[in-house]
Amino acid sequence: MGAGNIARRYHIKGYVTSSEADIVAVTDIVKDVAEQAASEYGITKVYDDFQELLQDDTIDAISICVPNQFHAPITIAALEAGKHVLVEKPVALNLGEAYAMREAAQKNNAIVMVEYPMRFDSGYLKAKRLIDEGYLGDIVLVKGTWCHGGPEMYTKGKWFFSKELAGGGSLIDLGVHSIDILRWLIGDIKDVTGFCSTLTKSIKVEDNAIISLQFKNGTLGLVDTSWSVRSVQVRTEIYGTKGRLLLQDSPVTSIEADFADDLHGKLIIAHTKDTGDNDPHVKCVRHFVRCIAEGMKPDTATLDDGIAALEVIMNVYENNYATKKGNPV
Ligand SMILES: NC(=O)c1ccc[n+]([C@@H]2O[C@H](COP(=O)([O-])OP(=O)(O)OC[C@H]3O[C@@H](n4cnc5c(N)ncnc54)[C@H](O)[C@@H]3O)[C@@H](O)[C@H]2O)c1
Structure with a gap:
């Protein structure tokens, strides 16, 4: 979700190098950006609309790599749709939003990690x-x-x-x-x-x-x-x-x-x-995947x-x- 700098440099690589995850889809508010990322990494689905992506039952988890303003609303929507979330830092714009994220994570019994490399x-x-x-x-x-x-x-x-x-x-x-x-x-x-x-x-x-x-x-x-x-x-x-x-x-x-x-x-x-596949950002993404695959509560970030x-x-x-x-x- 969001195919800009951080998604392209690290998140996608984290999923690509994980044996326990496949990238199902990519979305960006700028369609060309999403399509470029999709063709670069052989991702087959590009969603124009984030809400459509949330309806996709083949998706278990979402990386949220959009500007800070959207971290909280998109995290909460993803959690309500039953997805696990790896959200970029800072988690939200303010504490009201951050506490609402915590409530949504607890209510939906989902894993939320923050990308702290x-x-x-x-x-x-x-x-x-x-x-x-x-x-x-x-x-x-x-x-x-x-x-x-x-x-x-x-x-x-x-x-x-x-x-x-x-x-x-x-x-x-x-x-x-x-x-x-x-x-x-x-x-x-x-x-x-x-x-x-x-x-x-x-x-x-x-x-x-x-x-x-x-x-x-x-x-x-x-x-x-x-x-x-x-x-x-x-x-x-x-x-x-x-x-x-x-x-x-x-x-x-x-x-x-x-x-x-x-x-x-x-x-x-x-x-x-x-560096490379061992970059700390990339390792953070793989840890998120491992937590989901093994049904483990994250112990860090x-x-x-x-x-x-x-x-x-x-x-x-x-x-x-x-x-x-x-x-x-
Ligand atoms: N963890 C780290 O070390 C680290 C490093 C850099 C950036 N970040 C964080 O990552 C996030 C993204 O930063 P970036 O550098 O990739 O920014 P960026 O501007 O390069 O990329 C953001 C992308 O999100 C897209 N976007 C914007 N609004 C959207 C929406 N509503 N729906 C879908 N797509 C949308 C933009 O078109 C753009 O492609 C920020 O929160 C930033 O703080 C974290």
Whole structure:
């Protein structure tokens, strides 16, 4: 559902490389786009109308790869039609919509997953294991950076710059990943403050944001996002009482680690290359398929995980200190 950038780069590949799924149909509001994707991947059915697609009994599950504005209404319609859903991030434009999605998922006993790729990246999985097994000691400080030149680097879609279609700017688009990954590594978030500003683009949503977090276990965190920088920067830093980790660049993640029990501060550097069929986005899609095929409740990237990140973002938008001081955002 939606055959733009993310569907073409990753979702379709996830289903194509899964032994447990076949792609039945594709639909896009722009018919040519759907037809192009269909011919590229040998998909036989192209639906003009999403409602028709929902009536197709040969379809068990739908990937929702449309602008953010449609995530909630289409997810709810798909769930009501008895389909499982893999929805793109952010799960919805606001919390009212997100909670309605949760209600529909529960009512229809369906699987909903959110496409959070970093949770499937080998480097991040390794980091989680090191943290959970205590190698870093108590985690005191975490930082998540996600910056690039803006959505125009990846897609022709202009909807990213509309509050009504996207829900916000760089924070909801990019910060959602860092918030989710830090929550996954550390635990639930208790409190948040932040600043959002429009610094370089003529748009009505923020192109830069910074937020500070307090986790329930006391750990402090920082997240920064930008649509204004020339190079892509994706970085997560974890500081514990016994060691630290630095993860950079997804999907080819490098991990730097040093541990306090090594008195010479030996730096361990590992590179994990999750590319091609092993790309973390693609692995996320295959995990979704496996959950459905094996009748398993997803253990990661759940709808609740999607809602938790959105709760943090909405809190920042409502209490944006830059706005309170008269910033144009
Ligand atoms: N998980 C990630 O890392 C990641 C990365 C990039 C994008 N995304 C998310 O994926 C979603 C899509 O982003 P994109 O970059 O592919 O955007 P895009 O603009 O390239 O593609 C969106 C497609 O949806 C189609 N569309 C729009 N409204 C529709 C409707 N009502 N019904 C059917 N089709 C419709 C458009 O014609 C377009 O082809 C967004 O929610 C974005 O946040 C996630």
